[in-house]
Amino acid sequence: MAPPQSVDISIPQARRIAVDTTGAQIVQEESPATRDSRGIYLPHYIEPVSHIAIDIGGSLAKVVYFTRSNIPISTTPPLSSPSTPFLPPSQSVNSVRPSSPNAGPSSSSSSSSPALNPHSHAPLDPSPLDHRRPTVNGALTPGVLHPNHDGHGRSKRASASSTSLASHPKLRRSSLPAPLPGGLLNFARFETSNIDDLITFLQELIETSATANRVSLARMKRNVKVMATGGGAHMYYDRLRTELGVEVAREDELACLILGLGFVARIPEEVFWFSEELVYKVSHPVEPLPRPSPTPPAYQVTFARPGEDDDVHFPCLVVNIGSGVSIVKVDEDGSFERVSGTSLGGGTLWGLLSLLTDAQSFDDMLLLSERGDNAAVDMLVGDIYGSDYSKIGLKSSTIASSFGKVFKKGANPEERKKSFKQEDIARSLLYAISNNIGHVAYMNAAKYGLDRVFFGGCFIRGHAATISTLSYAIRFWSKGTMRACFLRHEGFLGSIGAWIKNVDGDGNPPTANGVEEEMSELKLS
C-alpha cells in the first residue's frame, strides 16, 4: 500500500484543509460499542489546538477535540496486523479475511486488513459502553500557552505583534513534559436529551486541560472556543455559553457535513464500500441481480486508498441519516445543495422500536434485529401469491408489505404483540427504513447523474445489516452502476467539519481573538 498523502482536496468555499494527515491511523477500538468513535491518530499534526467541535442533532450530540496526550497511544495497531474484517451478516466472521491468501477471489481488491470489529459480531453486552458517559481523553493545548511549539501561525503572529507572548515570563512553562509527536482526534457521543452530560463532559475537558497546562480555569476558558453545529447549536447556544463560560461559534450543519467528509476521506481505512467487483462486472452482466432483501448477497469490503483512488472525491451524493435524513448533492468544486430528504430515519426506528420492544438503546435495537426473521411480520409475495409473481420478476421471498402480516393476528394490541417476537419486529423495521433510504438515495443520485453515494450519520453505527441493505439498494436499483460508500466515523462528519472550520490554512485557528484577549488580560494584570 502506498503511503497516505496529505493531498489538497476541493472543499466548500475553496478552503484548504491544512491538517497534516500523513501517517494518520484509526486507533484500534476497545469495544464494538465505540466502533464509530475511535480516535484518529495524526502523527504529523503538531499544532496546538484549543477548540472543541460539537454537532448537536435532534437525538445525538457528537463531540470532536484534539489532544496531544503525554500518554503513548498504546492501542494503535500496526496497519499490517491481522484483524477481523467487516462482513455482512450472512458471512461467517472467519470465512473471509482480506489479509489471508485464502480469501477467495472477491477479496483481492481489498487494500489491507482493517481494524474493524463490527458491532454485529459483538456478544450481547447487557451494559454496553455507550450507556455510560464518555470520559475525557487527554487535554487541549492552546497555542498561546505553548509559545515554544515548533509549529508556526498563532505564536508567530503573536510574536509579530508589539508584545511577544513568547517573551512573557508567565508563559514560559519549560517544566511541562514534552508532548509526543502529533496527537489524537477524539470522538464522543451523547444523547441530546441528556444535554447536561454533554456540558459536564465539556467542563471536565476544560478543567483537565487547565490542570495539564498548569493555568487557571478562567484563563483556560478564555483560550477555548466551542465550534457548534447542528440544530442544537442554536437551541442550546445560550446554555453552552453561560454554563461553559467560553466562546461559542455557530456553523451551518450542511457546510460542516461536507467539509467533514472532505477531511475524513483523507484518513486511510476510513472510507469503504462493498466490493467494487460488481461495479465493474456490470458491463458484462451474467444474470439479473436478486431483488433487495434483508439478506442481500454478500460482498467483500474494500477500503479507499486516499491519494490513489479517486473514489473519495466530489461530485457525489451525501445521505446523512440522523434522526431524519438529509440528501445533499455535492458538485465537483465542493459546492452543495440539500436536494431531498425523508423524515423516516434513525429517530423513526428508535422511536417505534422503543414502543414495540424492550430495547433500552439504539444499539440494543440493532442487536435485537440481528436475531430476528422479518418474514414473521412482513407480508411476502409468497404470502399473497402462494408462489413467485414471476411475470414481473417478484420472487416469493420479496417483501410486498412491511408489517403486512401483523394486523391479522390477535384481537387487541397486547395479544398481537405477544404473537410477534421483538427480534422480528426490529429486523423488519430496520430493513424497511434502510431500504427506503437506499431507494430514495438512488433515485436522487440518478436524477443528478451521480455515481457515488456517501452514507453518513449515526443511524448506520457501522452495523453490518444496515450497511448491506443501503449498499445493496444502491447497487440493485442502479443495476450496479453506482457505488455506496461508507465511513468509519460516519456519525461525526458534521462535528469533524466544525472542528476543521476553526483550523486555518496554516493549521491554526483562523482568528487571533483568543491571543488578543489573552494579551489584553496580560496588559491589565
Add this chain to the structure above:
Amino acid sequence: MAPPQSVDISIPQARRIAVDTTGAQIVQEESPATRDSRGIYLPHYIEPVSHIAIDIGGSLAKVVYFTRSNIPISTTPPLSSPSTPFLPPSQSVNSVRPSSPNAGPSSSSSSSSPALNPHSHAPLDPSPLDHRRPTVNGALTPGVLHPNHDGHGRSKRASASSTSLASHPKLRRSSLPAPLPGGLLNFARFETSNIDDLITFLQELIETSATANRVSLARMKRNVKVMATGGGAHMYYDRLRTELGVEVAREDELACLILGLGFVARIPEEVFWFSEELVYKVSHPVEPLPRPSPTPPAYQVTFARPGEDDDVHFPCLVVNIGSGVSIVKVDEDGSFERVSGTSLGGGTLWGLLSLLTDAQSFDDMLLLSERGDNAAVDMLVGDIYGSDYSKIGLKSSTIASSFGKVFKKGANPEERKKSFKQEDIARSLLYAISNNIGHVAYMNAAKYGLDRVFFGGCFIRGHAATISTLSYAIRFWSKGTMRACFLRHEGFLGSIGAWIKNVDGDGNPPTANGVEEEMSELKLS
C-alpha cells in the same frame, strides 16, 4: 355539463371496452364506510352478465359484479342535487360547496356537485358498516337464461347456431318481471384473512341469482364464471373452484389494474383532483409552496369530465397502494411496466397501528388519525433548532424525524406508550407513509417524464388527509407541474379490470363456453 360519452380509449392489448357508460351515475352512498364501494348505475348497459370479478390482495379481497335488479335504484341522486363536497380536513365541511355561487374563486373549476361524503367527516361509529359482511345486491343475469333480452351478442350467436336457445321451451321465461333498463355495477370488500366470508358471499350471490332466474343451482353455476386477479387468485384458486363449483379464470393483476383504470375513468364524477388552479398558476409563481406537512394548503376538488378533459388518458403513472405499493408506468398506447414500488404501504400502517393503538379496523385508524396531532410524536425542525432552519428553507414546523420524539420519554415501552396518545401516533404514521409514497411517486413520474399520477388502492379509502398528503406531495415536489389524480372506486381498479376482461367487444362474455355447455346439457337431458 356535456353528457358523458361512450368514447373508446386506448387500453392494453388494444382491447375495446364495449360497456356503454352513457348516463352512468355513481349511486349515492348509504354510509361513509362504504364510500368507495357504492354501485355504478349504467342505464344503457343492457347486456346480460353472469360473471363475477374478484381481486384478492394480501389484505383485502375486492368483488365486482353486475346486476339488473328489479328494484328501482332509489338511492341514485340527481346529479344536480346539493351535497357535501369532498374537502381536505383543514376546511370546514360547510365552508365551500362547489354547487354554491358563494363557493369562492377556487371552486370555479369544479364541474358539478359530487355526491361525496368523505369518511373523514363522518361521526365516529362504534360499529362501522365495514365490520359487517357485505350483503348480496340483486342477481346475476346469465344471457343464456334470457334469450329474449333486447341486446345482441350471445343470444344472437346462439340463435345462429343449429339449435336456437330462444326456441327451447325450457328457456322461455316470460313470467320473469321485466328488468329495468340497464343495471348496477356492485362492489364489495372482504378481508383476505376472512376468505370464508368471501366464499360465502359468492355462494349466496350465485344462489340468489339462481332463485331470481328460476333455475337450478347446478345450472346457475354452469353459467357463472369467476374472473380472479391479485395474488389470491393463485393462492385460493383451488378453493374457489372447489367450493363455488364454478369456472375460475385467472388474470394478471397489473393488466387488470390498468384496464380497470381505463374503464372507470369514463364514469362521470369518478376521477378527481385537488384543483387545477395551482397546476396552471405555477407558470407565474407568486411565492414558494410551503413544504409538505400533515396540514397542507387546502384546494378545491375538481372532477374530470370524461370525454371533455383529456386528463383521464394515458400516458400516466399509476400508484396502487394496497398492502404494499406498486408503481406502474403506462404509455400512451396502454402498454405498461411496473417500474418501482415500496413495501411501506397500507399493510404497514395497518400492522403497526394494530400494535400501537386499540383501533379494530383500518377505518378506525383513519378516524383516530383525524383527531391526532403529529407534533406530539414527531421531531420537528423547531424541536432541533428552536426555530426555522431558514438557510435551507426548513420551517420550524417541518417534520425532521417521524416518531423522533418518542424514544426520549419513559423508561420502558408501556410507560412510553402511555405518554403518547393513540391519535397522535396514528396521525404521524399515516402522514409518514402517505408522504413517503407521494415522494417516491413523484420521483418516478419525473424520471419517466409523466405529469399525471393516478393513485389507486384500498389504502386511500377516500380519506381526506391521505388524499391531501399524496396530492400535495406531488404538487410540492414537482413545483406544481404534476397532477395527482384520485378515483372514487380507487380500491376496485383491479377487480373492475378483471370484470371488463370477460366482456368482449360486443358487450358480451368473450367466450361462448357457457352457451355451449348449456346446449350440451340440454341435448343430454
